[in-house]
Amino acid sequence: MHGTILSLPEGKGLRGSAERWRTRAWWSWAWRHGHQRLLGHEHSSWLATTIVLTVVACFCAIAEGPLWRQSTALAAVNLAFALVLVLTGLMLRREPGQSVPAVALMLTGIFRCVDFIDAWNGPWPAYAIVFGGVDRVFGAWALLRYPNPALSAVQRRFLVALAAWMIAGRALIVVTSTAPWMGGSASWWWPTLHADESLSDVLSYVVHGGEGIFGVTLIVLLAMRLVRARGVDRIVITPVIVAGIAAVIAASATAAVMTLSSIATTPNYAFLAESVADFAIPVAFLIAVVQRLLLIRNVTELTARACADGDIGALRSALRDTLHDPTLELLDPSDASRVAMNARSAGRLVSYLQMGADAPIAVVIADPVLARYRGLFDAAMRTSALALQNAQLQAKAAREELELVKVSRARIIEAELAERRRLERDLHDGVQQHLLSITARLSAAMTKTTDLEATAAFGDARDGLKAVLAELRNLAHGIHPAVLTHSGLAAALEEVADRLPLPVRISMPAGRLGAAVEATLYYVACEALANVVKHAAADGVLVTVQASRSWLEMEVADDGAGGVPAGVIGGRGLANIADRVGALDGEVTIDSPPGQGTRVMVRIPCG
Amino acid sequence: MRVAIAEDSGLFRSSLALLLNSLGAEVTVAVPSGTELIAAIAASPPDVVILDIRMPPSFTDEGIRTAHALRGLHPDVGILVLSTYAESKYASLLLEVVNAGVGYLLKDNVTDAGALMESLSRVAAGGTVVDPAIVTRLLERKQKPAMRGILNDRELEVLRHMAEGRSNLGIARELFLSARTVETHVSSVFTKLGLTQSDTENNRVRAVLAFLRSGGPRR
Numbered sequence: 048m049h050g051t052i053l054s055l056p057e058g059k060g061l062r063g064s065a066e067r068w069r070t071r072a073w074w075s076w077a078w079r080h081g082h083q084r085l086l087g088h089e090h091s092s093w094l095a096t097t098i099v100l101t102v103v104a105c106f107c108a109i110a111e112g113p114l115w116r117q118s119t120a121l122a123a124v125n126l127a128f129a130l131v132l133v134l135t136g137l138m139l140r141r142e143p144g145q146s147v148p149a150v151a152l153m154l155t156g157i158f159r160c161v162d163f164i165d166a167w168n169g170p171w172p173a174y175a176i177v178f179g180g181v182d183r184v185f186g187a188w189a190l191l192r193y194p195n196p197a198l199s200a201v202q203r204r205f206l207v208a209l210a211a212w213m214i215a216g217r218a219l220i221v222v223t224s225t226a227p228w229m230g231g232s233a234s235w236w237w238p239t240l241h242a243d244e245s246l247s248d249v250l251s252y253v254v255h256g257g258e259g260i261f262g263v264t265l266i267v268l269l270a271m272r273l274v275r276a277r278g279v280d281r282i283v284i285t286p287v288i289v290a291g292i293a294a295v296i297a298a299s300a301t302a303a304v305m306t307l308s309s310i311a312t313t314p315n316y317a318f319l320a321e322s323v324a325d326f327a328i329p330v331a332f333l334i335a336v337v338q339r340l341l342l343i344r345n346v347t348e349l350t351a352r353a354c355a356d357g358d359i360g361a362l363r364s365a366l367r368d369t370l371h372d373p374t375l376e377l378l379d380p381s382d383a384s385r386v387a388m389n390a391r392s393a394g395r396l397v398s399y400l401q402m403g404a405d406a407p408i409a410v411v412i413a414d415p416v417l418a419r420y421r422g423l424f425d426a427a428m429r430t431s432a433l434a435l436q437n438a439q440l441q442a443k444a445a446r447e448e449l450e451l452v453k454v455s456r457a458r459i460i461e462a463e464l465a466e467r468r469r470l471e472r473d474l475h476d477g478v479q480q481h482l483l484s485i486t487a488r489l490s491a492a493m494t495k496t497t498d499l500e501a502t503a504a505f506g507d508a509r510d511g512l513k514a515v516l517a518e519l520r521n522l523a524h525g526i527h528p529a530v531l532t533h534s535g536l537a538a539a540l541e542e543v544a545d546r547l548p549l550p551v552r553i554s555m556p557a558g559r560l561g562a563a564v565e566a567t568l569y570y571v572a573c574e575a576l577a578n579v580v581k582h583a584a585a586d587g588v589l590v591t592v593q594a595s596r597s598w599l600e601m602e603v604a605d606d607g608a609g610g611v612p613a614g615v616i617g618g619r620g621l622a623n624i625a626d627r628v629g630a631l632d633g634e635v636t637i638d639s640p641p642g643q644g645t646r647v648m649v650r651i652p653c654g
Numbered sequence: 655m656r657v658a659i660a661e662d663s664g665l666f667r668s669s670l671a672l673l674l675n676s677l678g679a680e681v682t683v684a685v686p687s688g689t690e691l692i693a694a695i696a697a698s699p700p701d702v703v704i705l706d707i708r709m710p711p712s713f714t715d716e717g718i719r720t721a722h723a724l725r726g727l728h729p730d731v732g733i734l735v736l737s738t739y740a741e742s743k744y745a746s747l748l749l750e751v752v753n754a755g756v757g758y759l760l761k762d763n764v765t766d767a768g769a770l771m772e773s774l775s776r777v778a779a780g781g782t783v784v785d786p787a788i789v790t791r792l793l794e795r796k797q798k799p800a801m802r803g804i805l806n807d808r809e810l811e812v813l814r815h816m817a818e819g820r821s822n823l824g825i826a827r828e829l830f831l832s833a834r835t836v837e838t839h840v841s842s843v844f845t846k847l848g849l850t851q852s853d854t855e856n857n858r859v860r861a862v863l864a865f866l867r868s869g870g871p872r873r
Contacts, residue, residue, distance in 0.1 A: 475708075475738060476663065479738060480663035480665055481665060483663075483666050483738075483761050483762070483765065484663070484665040484666040484668070484669035484670075485669070487666065487669035487670050487672065487765045488672060489765070490765045490767045490770075491672045491676040491677075494767060509765065509766075513762050529739060530739060530743065532714075533708075533713075533715065541742075541743055542741045542742075542743065545741070545791055545792060
């Protein structure tokens, strides 16, 4: 008749609920008092924890009383179990929204000890039987509640029914029996109302059978929680649920032993084994608490990842990993307002990433489960905002630096151009005029003599000077063609075309371009035309310059053989061209399909 | 012959004046800019003015501008523009703005006494002169590959002299041919190149230059 599945063996009792509340109230006082009186959060919480543990230890030790003599091991394990659960509850209590399961856990531990109050004899065995299942009710409560903000209607009904069944059912057994029937002594106080052994036996089977059904139901409810849990929830509750199911099964095993023996002969080691198995529950809660702390620590790695990559996509995937939410979305605030509104109405968790009072830099839309992990979620949001802002600032700095480099390259090109023009002018106005005047004077001198040898000598000298002049002119032209300065790109290209052995058509809008642009296009065209002469075997070349509002495009296209590998065209000259064009933020492309001629294209942004 | 000079470089200006004097020409004015020249010759225009193409203030094509202005003021004064640029564009430009008695010479060739005097007298007489170096370059370009098969060697010679600004008579003298033969060659060249005969010498030079600069005959 003492076969129980869920409850502890009959004969264990407990104090009234007033004790529970007194404990809670005292603990709260110690907590708050510690905060108020002592400097430093760590210090105060340690003090409060120590006080609570001492009080619980004394209370439980006294409640167990004579059990220490009967089975020191069982008493010690019970006490340890209670203390570990209280400690776990205190840790759990620090997490937002977890004070209910925390208190339920602490009460589970305390009531486990109170279960063994029957060792004091007197009225306690009767109380122990009636309230012997209360620790199980609290345990089930903690397991079903953690870490949700509230119980579901089904869970709440289950707990109420369980409590009612445990207490009312056992009370019925007690009032229809006598102490000796329960394996106790006649000296126990026993509230018999109607002693009927066969009725008591039937009631006992019905009550314990019902408790068995409640046990199976609890396993089903816990398994359902595990199946339904997502993301962070699943990580946190898995150890707790698994330990809970294990504890229910362990209790069933103890119960099975007890059904095979009478209360008097039920060995204490059976209870001992079950108590030891029950340690899985506080351990699982501790694991869960540590898991939550680890998740928050992972947020720091999120910073590193997001900072390294910097773009919104990388941050999104980092957030998905860290928060274990594959549905998480990270959106630019510009296109987010409507999406965010829809998401909010669909029950999703919407959070804006922003620094202080600045405008939001991104919007996060996440699984509402994460609302229960405010600490984790808020830390991830703060970190993300920081990382994103940092990345944006870095990108801005890089852009500005690039802009500076561009400006500086353009300035170098401008300076080089100015220097070339100055050199050309110096050659023209200085050395060239000087040589020319010497040549003129030589000619004048030649008119003064009729001596044939003198005339021949003057003539040789003058021819030599003319050769030097021609070389000088070529040199000056190579440094910078004066016609480019004076008449612009079209005229300069026409002069280049004059010297080429094949017809060159030039199509270009009238008017001047910037000096740097003209010089760059001129050098590109010269290089391209020289390559046409060298490689293309072409009959003609077309040089086209087109200006749109934002681009200036030049194309040098021949009707030659094409198929010139990019490396052959230009060589070092091309690299030089690409550099010059690059300095103006432009680009050079070469297209040379076999048999279709070669096209060199330059695009330079303008305006 | 009375000559006025506008030349920016003092050294070359004085050397040129020295050369002209030694060749028997009278240098009436030698100044560094076109505006000064226009002012200086207003009272007594010379037979020919020699203008540097690059002068103050902008050092680009002041010579051509001054030539344009001068032609309006003194239609009978010959104009010889000197340049260090062997670029046909300026020559064409000059012939656009001045219709006759005009020449474009490279400074290198100015120092050749014979060439200088011949150019001065042709310009003074209302003829046209284009520096042979410029014509040679244009011809070298167009001869290959386009013109070889179309004109024979004699016709190419005639074309060259036409481009340099010579009259039929001048060409006949240069090539030791009769004027009639030259006329035949000239009309043959014009026909073969698809050009129309021009009424004036200047227009003929312009047409030939334009043809040579345009890329030659299309195949």
